[in-house]
Amino acid sequence: MKTRSGGHDFEGLSYTSYTNQPFVIVDIFNLRSIHIGMEHETAWVQSSATLGELYYRIADKSNTHAFPAGICPTVGVGGHFSGGGYGGGGVSFGVVLSYKIKLVRVPPVVTVVNIKRVKNLSYIAHRWLQVADKLYDKLFLRMMFRVVNNGERTIQAEFPSLYLGNSTNLVTLFKKDFPELGLEKSEFIEMSWIESVLYDGSFPIGTPTTALLNRKPQYLIPLKIKSDYVKTLISQQNFELIFEKMKELENQQLHFNPYGGQMSEISEFSKPFPHRSGNTAKVQYVVIWEELGVEAEIRYLNFTRVMYDYMTPFVSKNPREAFLNYRDLDIGVNSHGKNACAEGMVYGHKYFRKSNYKRLTMVKSRVDPENFFRNEQSIPPCSSNDESLFVAHSVI
Ligand SMILES: Cc1cc2nc3c(=O)[nH]c(=O)nc-3n(C[C@H](O)[C@H](O)[C@H](O)COP(=O)(O)OP(=O)(O)OC[C@H]3O[C@@H](n4cnc5c(N)ncnc54)[C@H](O)[C@@H]3O)c2cc1C
Known part of the structure; x- marks a missing residue:
């Protein structure tokens, strides 16, 4: 079902x-x-x-x-x-x-920031990782890189941001804690929170808020998404290598979302979602294409898998964590046969980390022992015969 x-x-x-x-x-x-x-x-x-x-x-x-x-x-x-x-x-x-x-x-006036940069990107990216999760709880400062092809492939960065307050103090705050971004007041726009929702959703300024009631997506395009978590600083040199790889693969985008704030204040064991304190950012790999057909699909899927492999040294390990809402069947699929518990560990440890995965299988065994509610990456019930798997994993 x-x-x-x-x-x-x-x-x-x-x-x-x-x-x-x-x-x-x-x-x-x-x-x-x-x-x-x-x-x-x-x-x-x-x-x-x-x-x-x-x-x-x-x-x-x-x-x-x-x-x-x-x-x-x-x-x-x-x-x-x-x-x-x-x-x-x-x-x-x-x-x-x-x-x-x-x-x-939220305050009646919030500030969105529309920052695009093409220079010093490896340095800015390295600095972003040092500050973005610690800046201010009222500021959400993302970082996105895409390959632009103007005859020659280059990297363009965007820093879409939302600040819960007016822009008066924002220039000073940025100058003090993140001067590398070189922010100008002209890059801030004040609006209401609901207008910022439209702005973030790429609707032109002035779009009536009733546009949010439209249940049809603005565009339908083939894409593939993957995810990672960054826990340690990535050096400027390594960002340069990452950008070179992106250019080689074309169409590949990397989006970094800062964690910190309230995300870090909640214990990783208090809810199934485990990516809490210790995570600087979540990385979203995005590849979008327009060509139709299986050949294009295979080509672009391969690009994003190569990029993901390339990022291995820079992201979380043992397990290499992933975000459930960026569903990715590359990280494991369950056939729900006799090895369901072990198969579930492959993706379950990435989405929930080891301890939470184990606890979720225990809940599952109690509320749905027949495994009626299932899909390719659901939590399977584990039996007492599977206990050795958890022991083996904790030793590893
Ligand atoms: C264009 C686009 C933009 C996105 N933007 C963001 C974003 O900004 N931030 C973010 O975190 N994520 C984002 N996502 C990912 C999104 O959060 C997840 O894909 C989410 O699971 C979608 O929920 P849904 O109800 O629309 O999907 P569905 O496809 O309906 O459901 C997703 C999964 O949840 C299960 N499910 C759905 N409803 C129920 C229910 N009532 N009870 C039990 N199980 C249920 C489904 O069976 C399926 O396994 C985006 C996805 C897309 C395609």
């Missing part, structure tokens, strides 16, 4: 199967009501509501409340929340019909 909310699984696991087994789809697209309860600053949101619909309904009630979640407004709440830090990949345990969420307070 496949459960679909927003249908944005990067490998399409809510509507396709890679195991050649027949399946039915439980598509809960009609369950998308949102009730905002301002008296308690909470909301009930049904799983098939999109993030855009949620953001719109919150802003409709208040311009000083928000909810921090993904950038793309057509992503569904059902898969997004259960993979992003609040659950353990809902699909392993049942069908989630709705969530109660706690709204956060």
